[in-house]
Amino acid sequence: MAICHQSPFKLFTTIPSSSSSSKPKPLLRCNLSLPSRPSLTSTEPEPVYTSVKAFAPATVANLGPGFDFLGCAVDGLGDFVSLTLDPQVSPGEISISEISGDHNSKKLSKNPLWNCAGIAAIEVMKMLGVRSVGLSLTLEKGLPLGSGLGSSAASAAAAAVAVNEIFGGKLGIDELVIAGLKSEEKVSGYHADNIAPAIMGGFVLIRSYDPLDLIPLIFPDGKELFFVLATPEFEAPTKKMRAALPAEVGMAHHVWNSSQAGALVAAVLQGDLPALGRALSSDKIVEPRRAPLIPGMDAVKKAAIEARAFGCTISGAGPTAVAVTDDLERGKAIGERMVAAFLKEGKLKAAASVSRLDRVGARLVSTIPR
Amino acid sequence: MAICHQSPFKLFTTIPSSSSSSKPKPLLRCNLSLPSRPSLTSTEPEPVYTSVKAFAPATVANLGPGFDFLGCAVDGLGDFVSLTLDPQVSPGEISISEISGDHNSKKLSKNPLWNCAGIAAIEVMKMLGVRSVGLSLTLEKGLPLGSGLGSSAASAAAAAVAVNEIFGGKLGIDELVIAGLKSEEKVSGYHADNIAPAIMGGFVLIRSYDPLDLIPLIFPDGKELFFVLATPEFEAPTKKMRAALPAEVGMAHHVWNSSQAGALVAAVLQGDLPALGRALSSDKIVEPRRAPLIPGMDAVKKAAIEARAFGCTISGAGPTAVAVTDDLERGKAIGERMVAAFLKEGKLKAAASVSRLDRVGARLVSTIPR
Numbered sequence: 159m160a161i162c163h164q165s166p167f168k169l170f171t172t173i174p175s176s177s178s179s180s181k182p183k184p185l186l187r188c189n190l191s192l193p194s195r196p197s198l199t200s201t202e203p204e205p206v207y208t209s210v211k212a213f214a215p216a217t218v219a220n221l222g223p224g225f226d227f228l229g230c231a232v233d234g235l236g237d238f239v240s241l242t243l244d245p246q247v248s249p250g251e252i253s254i255s256e257i258s259g260d261h262n263s264k265k266l267s268k269n270p271l272w273n274c275a276g277i278a279a280i281e282v283m284k285m286l287g288v289r290s291v292g293l294s295l296t297l298e299k300g301l302p303l304g305s306g307l308g309s310s311a312a313s314a315a316a317a318a319v320a321v322n323e324i325f326g327g328k329l330g331i332d333e334l335v336i337a338g339l340k341s342e343e344k345v346s347g348y349h350a351d352n353i354a355p356a357i358m359g360g361f362v363l364i365r366s367y368d369p370l371d372l373i374p375l376i377f378p379d380g381k382e383l384f385f386v387l388a389t390p391e392f393e394a395p396t397k398k399m400r401a402a403l404p405a406e407v408g409m410a411h412h413v414w415n416s417s418q419a420g421a422l423v424a425a426v427l428q429g430d431l432p433a434l435g436r437a438l439s440s441d442k443i444v445e446p447r448r449a450p451l452i453p454g455m456d457a458v459k460k461a462a463i464e465a466r467a468f469g470c471t472i473s474g475a476g477p478t479a480v481a482v483t484d485d486l487e488r489g490k491a492i493g494e495r496m497v498a499a500f501l502k503e504g505k506l507k508a509a510a511s512v513s514r515l516d517r518v519g520a521r522l523v524s525t526i527p528r
Numbered sequence: 529m530a531i532c533h534q535s536p537f538k539l540f541t542t543i544p545s546s547s548s549s550s551k552p553k554p555l556l557r558c559n560l561s562l563p564s565r566p567s568l569t570s571t572e573p574e575p576v577y578t579s580v581k582a583f584a585p586a587t588v589a590n591l592g593p594g595f596d597f598l599g600c601a602v603d604g605l606g607d608f609v610s611l612t613l614d615p616q617v618s619p620g621e622i623s624i625s626e627i628s629g630d631h632n633s634k635k636l637s638k639n640p641l642w643n644c645a646g647i648a649a650i651e652v653m654k655m656l657g658v659r660s661v662g663l664s665l666t667l668e669k670g671l672p673l674g675s676g677l678g679s680s681a682a683s684a685a686a687a688a689v690a691v692n693e694i695f696g697g698k699l700g701i702d703e704l705v706i707a708g709l710k711s712e713e714k715v716s717g718y719h720a721d722n723i724a725p726a727i728m729g730g731f732v733l734i735r736s737y738d739p740l741d742l743i744p745l746i747f748p749d750g751k752e753l754f755f756v757l758a759t760p761e762f763e764a765p766t767k768k769m770r771a772a773l774p775a776e777v778g779m780a781h782h783v784w785n786s787s788q789a790g791a792l793v794a795a796v797l798q799g800d801l802p803a804l805g806r807a808l809s810s811d812k813i814v815e816p817r818r819a820p821l822i823p824g825m826d827a828v829k830k831a832a833i834e835a836r837a838f839g840c841t842i843s844g845a846g847p848t849a850v851a852v853t854d855d856l857e858r859g860k861a862i863g864e865r866m867v868a869a870f871l872k873e874g875k876l877k878a879a880a881s882v883s884r885l886d887r888v889g890a891r892l893v894s895t896i897p898r
Contacts, residue, residue: 227787265797364808365791373803406776412813416789417597421735423790424743427797433743437735443782451863 165251180454186434202287203325203410207244207525210324214315214520216301216513217308219351222441222471223418229351229423230361231516232385234339235307238523239275239316241324247292252279259299266303270295274310274341276315281337285329305389306474311352314341315520319357319386323522327358327474331358332370333522346396352474359519361426378429384489385513386462386481387473390506394452399475402447411442430443431484435468438482445471454504461499465492486512547817572657573695575754577895579612584685584890585729586883587678588670588755588850589721592811592841593788599721600731602755602885605677606894608668609645609686611694622649630671636673648684652691655699663691674766675759676844681722684711689727689890694835699844701728702740704890715765722844725734729889731796742789747885748799754859756832756851756881757843760876769845772817774878781812799853808852815841822847824874831869835862847876856882879880 166372215236219229247253254268254276270276272369275297283293294397296318302307318334329337338353360374373419377383418440423436439459449455449472459477462470466488467481479496483489492508501506585606589599617623624638624646640646645667653663665687671679688704699707708723716722724732725740731745747753777785788810793802809829819825819842828849832840836858838849849866853859863880870878 160718169712223786224790225786226783228790356824363787363790363794365787366810371791371806373791375794405779405780407782409773409775409777412777412782412785413596414787416593416595417733417735419790420594420598420733420793421741423793423799424745426734427794436741440736 173503190470202289203328205243205291205324206326206528207243207324208528209526210320210522211238211240211524212316212320212323212520212522213238214312214319214345214356214517215518216387217311217352217355217474218387219308219349219355219474220444220472221300221422221480222438222445222469223415223443224351224363224420224422225349225415225441225444226349226418227364228361229355230309231355231359231519232307232387232513233516234513235511236300237275237316238297238314239279239313239320240296241279241317241320241491242247242294243324244292244294247294249292250283250285250289252293252295254261254297255294256296257260257299258297260302262303263297263299266297266299267296270358270422272344273297274313274345277292277341278319278337279321281340282318282329285337286322286325288325293324295320301472302389304393306394306476306478307387307389308352308356308474310345311342311356314338314353315356323525332372335372336370340508346475347400355519357520359517360515363423365483367470375423377426377517379393380430381431382484383429383431384483384514385497385515386467386483386493386510387478387513388481388493388500388508388510389478390454390457390500390504390508392452392477392506394476396422396475398409399448399451403444404447407443415441415443421502430440435470435482438469438471439463441471448472448476450524452479452504453506454500455479456495457499457503461495462492465495467492468498530796539622557766558622560659569735572659573698575661575694575695575898576611577613577631577694578898579610579896580892581608581610581894582686582690582890583608583893584682584689584726585886585888586757587681587722587725587844588757589678589719589725589844590842591792591850592808592815592839593785593792593813594721594733595811595814596719597721597734598731598789598887599678601725601729601866601889602677602757602883603886605757605881606608606670606710607645607679607682607686607795608670609649609683609690610666610668611649611690612664613694614662614664617664619662620653620659622633622646622653622663622665624667625664626666627669630666630672631671632673633645635668635720636669643667644715645683645687647714648707649687649691651706651710652688655703655707656692656695658695663694664689674760674763676764676846676848677757677759677843678726678844680715680724681708681712681726683888684708684723685726689892693892693895695775705742706740707730716845717770725889727890730885730887733793745793747796749854751799751801752854753799753801753885754853754856755838755885756853756859756862756866756868757770757848758759758828758851758863758880759848759869760822760824760874760878762822762847762874762876764846766845769818772821773814774817777806777813785811785813801838801852805852806843808839809833812840818842818846822874823876824870824872827873828866831865832862835865837862840866842889846856
């Protein structure tokens with residue numbers, strides 16, 4: 159469960175707003191077992207905070223054979239959204255007052271109708287039936303745009319959770335994902351493989367959209383799992399990467415990829431990292447079309463495997479490459495090799511980081527009570 | 529683990545050979561955690577029994593979106609193979625002395641090169657390097673031919689295990705599956721989704737053939753799972769059913785079916801029967817092509833769901849329909865409704881049975897020591 163429904167716990171206290179570069183320090187981490195709540199749109203909810211700040215993690219979608227229906231959240235990287243009750247803002251509306259982050263974040267629109275965080279925030283306000291309160295929103299981008307790490311989903315997830323929580327956390331997971339999907343739809347298509355894990359944490363399988371059926375895949379506690387993320391300085395627009403996909407898939411490849419997807423799910427649930435790596439690396443449909451569009455990607459994958467990663471593929475639509483390992487130090491070594499391969503074979507500068515699985519998803523990191 | 533390597537245990541004793549109609553009573557059931565053993569072909573093994581009798585269960589392959597890579601074994605139905613050291617048979621060879629079962633079993637060849645049990649038995653003898661001993665084989669068919677319940681795989685699995693065990697159980701799971709695959713190849717193609725669960729028991733995912741990568745999916749102990757199997761009097765030849773498949777699959781259907789396959793795997797491992805049923809019922813690629821070739825199948829599926837089965841699809845290449853439930857009595861009621869639908873909508877007589885998951889796979893049921 160991504161959202162810390164604090165009303166039964168009352169554990170939140172006011173803490174100073176952390177900067178976008180510091181690691182989020184959630185006050186309360188909830189587990190995944192809480193049920194979704196029904197929508198309560200009949201009466202307008204009262205705000206329970208003057209201000210909240212929410213964080214949502216980066217996500218790795220697709221994971222090879224899990225194309226368009228599987229994703230997971232990774233720790234340490236993500237976006238922050240702060241919301242404040244603002245009498246200067248028209249009731250029932252959102253105003254984006256500030257967007258900070260790297261130089262690319264200046265590209266983002268402050269018009270909430272054209273901003274991932276804004277769209278998701280507006281959707282949640284609609285779902286809650288907020289008509290009497292205006293909100294001021296600031297977005298701190300911790301994730302680079304268009305990197306294949308679910309940057310838009312992180313903004314949307316943090317905004318959706320922030321709005322829901324400032325009004326007492328009345329919406330459930332499914333509704334927040336649907337709100338996030340409205341945002342994703344405008345950026346990269348109606349796919350929940352980033353927004354669902356950004357909100358829920360962990361691994362999430364999206365079985366269907368109508369009705370929405372999200373299946374959390376719990377990676378066993380006590381097993382180490384590290385994602386090595388190597389992001390080159392290269393733009394891989396989602397639309398271009400999607401256009402590279404085949405319209406039709408041969409039956410043999412369909413069976414192969416489906417079996418890899420099944421094996422990947424089994425490996426996650428069983429905490430079997432070598433098996434997870436084998437399945438992750440075995441996509442015969444999407445990766446072979448997209449990898450040639452990312453200079454050096456094939457060499458990067460080879461370098462990761464040679465450095466004893468269990469597996470490697472493209473994160474989301476790229477250009478980030480993701481490898482998996484069970485050892486932090488080895489993860490750093492794998493990352494160095496991946497960066498070197500991007501430079502040597504792709505002529506691209508790249509940066510690598512090593513992250514654990516984020517098991518929590520989007521959450522409040524600070525609040526100011528009314 | 530399907531094979532009871534009795535050498536370390538010495539628990540087998542001689543019991544009277546049971547008839548093909550009685551339920552097999554294995555003397556020792558092994559769990560799935562024993563590793564495969566390496567092939568030992570360098571020295572010819574000595575037989576450790578004068579005679580053995582093995583049983584292998586029926587299997588449900590495909591399970592909807594698990595087409596060609598997922599199958600499971602079902603309890604209570606299956607084939608028996610008895611083997612006896614026979615000085616009348618040329619050393620290193622197999623002779624099929626008798627085939628019994630329903631009237632269709634007379635169609636089966638007694639030439640071991642053209643018989644599922646014979647082919648698998650010969651393969652195992654080759655793998656073991658048996659050159660000095662001849663074997664006489666009798667096959668008791670408990671399964672109807674061409675019913676979609678893995679009839680050929682059950683014969684091959686029982687034969688492979690019988691030969692391996694009469695020589696001391698030196699081969700591992702993978703080798704027995706490969707031997708069985710030689711047999712399956714001649715009947716229905718090089719697919720292990722029947723032979724692997726027939727040998728290993730439980731649910732098995734076949735991730736790859738080169739190298740062979742078989743993933744047992746353990747359905748949780750203590751959870752009830754019943755398969756309702758409704759078999760009409762109708763021939764659905766595997767080759768014709770395979771010819772009905774599309775050569776290419778649209779990308780959206782590929783993603784859909786892959787996600788259902790992943791959801792199915794998760795549901796098995798989590799013991800979530802409603803989710804298992806939803807995924808089982810959701811194949812958009814194979815079932816829509818095959819169901820119209822089986823008179824009444826769509827109505828049978830509808831009847832099963834209306835009778836509160838969690839899900840229903842075609843077993844293997846059909847014509848058997850398989851539904852799942854967690855209650856024996858409800859399973860019987862579902863079976864009645866399925867049989868009625870086959871008669872009403874398909875004008876086909878049918879018989880239904882309700883089986884549990886077979887968690888053991890092929891095993892010895894009796895032995896006569898030397």
